[in-house]
Amino acid sequence: MLTPLILFALPQLSQPSPHIYISQAHPVAEASVLTPNYTHAQLRSILNGLDFSSPPEDEASFPLTQYDGAMIDWVTIDAVKAFQTYFQLEVDGIAGSQTKAMAAKAMRILQADLNLVMKLNPPLSADQPFFDLRTIEAVRTFQRSYGLSPANGVANLPTRLKLRQMAQSPTLP
Numbered sequence: 001m002l003t004p005l006i007l008f009a010l011p012q013l014s015q016p017s018p019h020i021y022i023s024q025a026h027p028v029a030e031a032s033v034l035t036p037n038y039t040h041a042q043l044r045s046i047l048n049g050l051d052f053s054s055p056p057e058d059e060a061s062f063p064l065t066q067y068d069g070a071m072i073d074w075v076t077i078d079a080v081k082a083f084q085t086y087f088q089l090e091v092d093g094i095a096g097s098q099t100k101a102m103a104a105k106a107m108r109i110l111q112a113d114l115n116l117v118m119k120l121n122p123p124l125s126a127d128q129p130f131f132d133l134r135t136i137e138a139v140r141t142f143q144r145s146y147g148l149s150p151a152n153g154v155a156n157l158p159t160r161l162k163l164r165q166m167a168q169s170p171t172l173p
Contacts, residue, residue, distance in 0.1 A: 036104050041068040042130055043095055044076060046103045049131030049139075050110075051156035052086070053079035063131060063154050071095055104129040110155055113167040114138040118145075 048063030107129035136153035
């Protein structure tokens with residue numbers, strides 16, 4: 001039986017293709033061919049921050065996590081599989097180089113779009129594709145500004161799609 005996490009994160013027929021959000025044509029998408037050497041905690045924070053994992057009851061800093069243990073627990077494996085499924089990668093539950101590269105690409109685009117739409121100063125760095133406190137606050141501010149809920153700093157699909165729409169708009173706010 002699939003867990004609610006997987007059912008929630010899997011794309012459905014009515015859900016837009018990930019290529020609407022992650023486009024090869026995005027100017028930041030190919031900014032670097034290097035895959036960041038993420039720690040397990042950093043990669044878990046990205047999966048959390050992009051809404052592929054649910055917050056544990058005892059982790060007040062969600063989506064950030066300090067837990068850097070091996071990525072072999074079921075929650076993490078399910079989150080990796082949901083991420084891989086959504087971004088049309090080989091689904092094996094292992095955060096290998098393809099998964100890490102897509103996580104970096106997704107973060108670079110998210111941060112570039114936040115910089116553009118929210119006019120962040122200083123801007124979030126495309127050289128550091130991590131889900132950090134500044135990214136969480138920028139996402140939360142965007143969510144509040146555009147009436148998206150929950151305004152919790154987690155870049156869920158509706159947030160990412162609205163942000164992408166705004167970033168591609170010829171008339172930015």
